[in-house]
Amino acid sequence: MGGLPPGFRFFPSDEELVVHFLYPKASLLPCHPDIIPSLNLRHVDPWDLDGKALQGGNQWYFFSQRIQNRVSPNGHWMPIGIDEPITSSNKVVGMKKTLVFYIGEAPCGVKTNWVMLEYHLLDSSTNSSSSGNRSSKKRGHQRIVSDNWIICRVYEASCDSVPSFLNDETELSCLDEVFLSLDDLDEISLPN
Template sequence: FFILLCFVSSLSYLFLSHTINITHYKSFFFTILLFLELLSIAIGYISREMGDNNVNLPPGFRFYPTDEELVVHFLQRKAALLPCHPDVIPDLDLYPYDPWELNGKALAEGNQWYFYSRRTQNRNTSNGYWKPMGIDEPVVNSSSKKVGMKKYFLFYIGEGPAGIKTNWIMQEYRLSDCDSSSSRSSKRS
């Protein structure tokens, strides 16, 4: 079962600052955008084939998905073994790492990172543990249909229940049609 760990997110758009008449150059811009999309997919594929887990987007691109986009366009596709476009979220076994060791192992922008990981009941790392916070929140689509669930976790250093609370927060996303023991989910820290 997969979880998507999100430490930095958001998909922004490529802004072209030109003063030319776009209607005359519409096909030219679409050609450029298609080329850039194919280039970013190729770079991600080549990097992963060479063992480079550090995922980068081309200049001008940002990854800022909403909760709905994470569940519908990434997690559902991953669970169905379908390709995600762009394929920018890597697979990573989360729990051998403390959160500060994850930098460079996932798609990152600012202080958030995204990656898929297998879901497990044991959320201990080498120096601490992830403790659930509050109740699960529904993730709904534009038609107000529940498509997934989101849960927050806080990282503590040491062993529970006497661990030291930190400021590291993780958001775990899972599909709504899965039960809690066998769901595929996504995480965002």
């Protein structure tokens, strides 16, 4: 993982993701270590993140451009709940949006257990750095911060640790439905 010694694990807090990774990316500043890749949400389904996004345990991290419709090759991300503020030094520096992946076209589809936490900066964070040790001016010019970048944390919620917003016992994941449909194979007559 990007030159880190053995034993180190990538498990950042919400604040660390916004302050130490998203803000430098949006400000066109170097991020050390530069370990989080950029992906286009429209070109990747959540089960295809392995090997493309940075994996930390059972979670995947990546930067993406902020887009209105979060559509992928096989489905779409649907926002749920309200955005939550991310604070640093008692100041709101970003927001976190929770989304669930659905297979199929919006607004319908089959709900899955894939969850994405999408972090974005606030407009107020564009004029000063939230990390505290950086100046908001560089070589006499105000630093430019783009609110077009987001950082995403994606994971598949397991059945025994499904977050409360996904705890709907009547819905099955797409893989559960596929496995259950395999039980019907004995009813299918195959040609000789």
